[in-house]
Amino acid sequence: MTLTTALIAGLVLGGTYALVAMGLTLQYGIARIMNLAYGDTIITAAFAAFILQGGLAVNPLLGLALVVPGGFLLSYLIYRLILSHLVARASDRGALEVDSILTTFGLLFVIQGVLLVLFGGNYTSYSFLNVAVDIMGAKVAANRLLALALALSIGLTLYLLLTRTRWGTALRAVAVAPQSAALVGIDVNRAAAFAFALGGGLAAAGGVVISMYQTFTATAGVVFTMKALIVVIMGGVGNLLGALCAGLLLGVVETLVSTYVDPGLTLAATYAIFLVVLLWRPQGLFGRVAR
Amino acid sequence: MTYSKGGRCLPSFTALATILGLALAPLVAATPAGAQDRTSVKIGYAVSKTGANAGGAAITTIPNYRLWLHDVEKNGGLELPDGSKLPIELVEYDDRSSAEEVVRAVERLAGQDQVDFILPPWGTGFNLAVAPLFDRYGYPQLAVSSVTDKAPQFVQRWPRSFWFLGGGSDYTGALASLLSAQVEAGTINNKVAMVSVADGFGIDLVSAARPAMAEAGMDVVLDRTYPVGTNDFTTLLNEAAASGADTFVSFSYPPDTFALTEQAQVADYNPKVLYLGVGAGFPPYGRKLGDKAEGIMTLGGIDAKNAQNMAYRERHKEVTGEYPDLWGSVITYASLQMLQEAIRRVGLDREAVSAELSGGTFQTVLGETKLQDNRLRDLWLVGQWQDGQLVGVAPADRPGASEVILPRQPWK
Amino acid sequence: MTPLLSIDELTKRFGGLTAVDRISFSMEEGEAVALLGPNGSGKTTVLNMISGHLPASAGRIRLGGTTISGLPAHRIAHHGVARTFQLVRVLPSLSVEENVLAAIRFRVRPASAAEADEEARSLLERVGLAGRGGEPAAALTYIDQKRMELARALGSRPSLLLLDEWLAGLNPSELRIGIDLIARLNDTGMTVLLVEHVMDAVRALCPRAIVMNAGRKIADGATAEVLKDPEVVRAYLGESDAVA
Amino acid sequence: MLSLDEISVRYGKHLALDRVRLSVREGETVVILGANGAGKSSLLKAVAGLVRADPGGAVTFRGTSVSGLPAHRVLEAGMALVPEGRGIFADLTVEENLLLGAYARRARHGEGKMRELVLDLFPKLAERRRQIVGTMSGGEQQMVAIGRALMSAPDLLMLDEPSLGLAPVVVGELFEALARVRRTGVAILLVEQNVKASLALADRGYLMEVGRIVGEGSAAELRGDPAVQRAFLGLAS
């Protein structure tokens, strides 16, 4: 395996991580909700795509158009009905963090329970776009390439929106200084609800794409939450491009460790890097948007 | 000092004692049910409905328990030696994939619910966790979903334990001799690329495979272990392709097995022998791959000519909505049939049932079934997808065995 | 004789902002000095650096000849610096006595439990909170919280006491009591550096004053003189000809 | 234009504002003077909707009640606050800060014109459009803060100690800029310690001590009032 192939494989793998992490970085960075049920949103979307594909014969790409708005709406409702009350009563960021961790932990169980009742605990998978694409001599699965492409395009689009539009700048302002945001006329609560919902939409997009090539179960959400969390913290909380870069980086590191060191140590390497980043640069490799 | 914590602890402490008392009161009050004028047979189990093990349990264990309960009910209940039939009263718990929970749940079934029989949990680790309890409370343990070479020692230690799925060296030994026969026939070279998942199952098999392969004259040119939860195998497959081995073996779990299959197609990796771990015997696996499954090998398999087994498969589909997997499921169901038959022969006395299970011969969906030293030895050790069926190809001398077809066709 | 406190070219930068710009001064043992200046001129930042709450960006702080800048705050406390806070900081879930014990029991040579109790009682008596040690600190009135905070600072047996607007927010009669309290402390030899806006108190307590503006020291001398200094008056009241 | 009637604010047991009455007329510049802790900031915060006043009082702006409105609604009504410590978005650029200044619906219409005006008032901001605000000097940051507030096209601009921590030269520049703002016709409610400069700018002023309004008068009257000087330096007592 040449270094180039390894790097390409790593980038493609990282595309999945980045795609999954960007939604969480919006939710945590802007809406300030540490969402432990994030991975379960992903799994829910994966099941939705599976049903659409298997039961209704809807092409998963088309499914994206249905599932992503669904994820957005569901997350919006969750924020409005449940989380906004926590935000309202929290005296400081620390209190909100503890409250949101606990609440979304409960939510995790609820979503998981519902999925279990609906689909059982079985492994679920289907196959879509599992064809090889040749990139500089490396063979890459089209569905994984799609994840990378989606991650890059969503990441860059959102980045442009966040930096080039008033609306996006307002979201960043909420992340950086919610108190001051109110002073320029931004309805902070609405902005946060929107950011949370947007994060949910991204999670749904990730779920649909992942369902094309990865086996999932109703209980697998935690794994995605964890991976996303690692990427978010590495990239800098609320930093979209940071999440994109950190996701890709993580994919490359895993592939390189697997190629040149020992595949048994890939996950250990992931956590080790993560811990080192935390200790060395707690604000993330790419800095934080918030402060 | 007025602000020490000692002063404040008193009311809470009393409150706590009360809570504790209330909580434990029903335990003391419980009395054993009268054994004579019984109206039902109590059967209990604890199994992972949630958590990390839920996926496995949902394939091999839970559907078969349901199917069996359904069948018994349709039959009018469990038949006793006097010909009478008693309905089954079911007690089920979720062990939440936690060892402590499964242990306590079994204690609860034995001590609190005082069930007549306990069906085992899913997984090698959990079966071992509850084995001392089954033994202490005198329940026969029909451990199916556990692959272990230590079964003979376990039988020594816990004489009422029964082990149905063989050990790692059974499977790898059969695979190794199958491979060496193919080398001799000139179909493949003697190089093997081997990957395994880093948990009890994967490591047990790969540790058994190493000496087995060596003994059979196979040369393991790649031997890698990956962590549980890995879903990208690009690197491993590339290495395997580069190793020049004609045989690729993975001792993997369902998500990994699926991912390996998909990614092997993408990489256009075509070893002459493709042997994959758990999951390659799941019906959706065959359905999803269709023609492409042809020639893929794994643990287990069936004798497609065995009418009883085929009937069982249809019934399974009818009752649970999905065909059973082609390795553990049918054995799980057979073990339950054995329990049912033993009860019919000797009644509800657990000691007698254990003895009967140990020594008796039973007609099950597997055909005529008899345990040797509390272990089921008539197993399909290697299966191969042929014409949309996972047929048993080893041991080749077992009645009903199919001829192995190698080399495998490249991906289309 | 070496001064008790000597500060050399002390500087603090926050990002692009220089909050304290090369401040130098020293204090003799037993002195009471006021650190003055309009809001935002960097006085509290100086206190924060002396007490170790903030690390200095540059410069040196020495206490009785030992360099204390760069040490963690608890070590500086052990060297003999105690302080109060601009916004009074009580330990709300502790009793008044425990608030004081917190300092007594963690100084370099902590007192035994029994001695500590005794000492806490006498300190509370000294600040006028005799017999109220058992009350929850959160329930005290504002002035009493300030008293308690002072008792806590004294519990460390400091050689240098830093008071950050300790008198702010007190009504005239409370002010009188507060000034007396500090005056008596100073009379017993305690070195006091106070940041204060209540000028009457400054005049009454401190023979010497240092004035800062926009991070720089603009005056240092006898209080009465300093307060007449046109530059100081300008710093406080602004320049009338600022608007052309 | 703006009138406060019996406004009280308390933090726990501490009464920060005690039944304050105050008014600002159209186009007028009013300064609130007072020593540290007199309650000046609390007053502005109560008007801007950042702290909740006791239910007894009322804040009326151009005839409609704005008591109890959240901050973003107060802004829409036409009052912009430059808070103490400036409250700018330090991680964003000058341009972005100004862009957000015009986030309010009321500001969108005349945004272009307002931007011209702001850049005209603070030419430095035009030069530094792409700079991250956090890296600018204190005086420049204050310009950004005022510029941002003006972008919302307010009828009343409230400033909380804008000269805080600024070097004397910069304070001079600041007040010159405020004078220019004043000339545009915007009413200004200013909280300041810099007595002389702010009285030179203002039409009228109030003097506060421990949560109460203790004096009121035209700028000229207050300039000569010994009570003002006493409040800061205690010289006369």
Place this chain on the structure above:
Amino acid sequence: MRTVIGFALAGVVLAGLAVAPLYLGPYGTGLLIGMTGYVTLASAWAMFSGPTRFVSLATVAFFGIGAYTMAVLYESLPYPLVLAVAALVGLVVALVVGLSTLRLAGVYFVIFTFGLAELVRQLVTWYEVNVTGTLGRYLFVSFGSEVIYWQLLGLCAATFLIAWVIGRSRIGLALKVIGDDEVVAVHCGISTARVKLALFAVSSVIITLVGAIQAPRWTYIEPLIVFNPTVSFLTLIMALLGGAGRLWGPLVGAVPLFLLFEWLSANFPDHYSIILGLLFMAIVFVLPKGVLEFAETGLRRLRRRPPQDGSATVAGKEVEG
């Protein structure tokens, strides 16, 4: 005097709990084991996380280390020595981790500790696979579950005793000060880092011992089993429910929650997750500060109802906020 009564009462309850297995049968004993285990875990967790407000998810890292040490050494060393070694290993890991991480704040510490548990699991797995060549370890002990229970009960009592002693000692005072206001703490001369490290070490050693003592229950030890992250989450939830700031808080949280889990999984095996999740959210909404504090405030209100009702509590809240 009250202390004496308290201890006498504690002694009586302890004695009662100690003889309970003789009357309760296997399931009751199993319940007591699980309950005592979690009470100890939650109390040990709260010992560090309560006053410092560092939310740790590393519980299972230490729990697993304890269990693994037991599995590795049981055959080769006398049992008490194995426990001692487990405690030592836990201590060393705690010191290393503590020295490197205690300066992380807030959610970073939370995620770090979670990552730590995973890292330890991966490393143990890697070591077993590559060095010893086996993954599952068998742990056959000669004693029954009563003995495990008695050990746990002893450890639990010791934990409470340690917590109580700490509460009355200098360190306890330091912790209260740190919990209230860390800035004041350092200016009082308290080395907050050292106090936190000491607490983290004590708490971790206890958690390690719980793992070591409970391990023989499962006969078969493998990383996936002993490093089950649910343990960390449940511990945290129990401690927070009861109120992590009080001596009895974790107990008040752990006992009912544990029994509730048990009841739910027995009666609603298929809807367990949903009910649990809803309940959880309800707890956060209704009892944000924990049951014990809720009950105490309620009691205080009742006791001194009219006329100056609650003024002190209101003030207390304001000062916090």
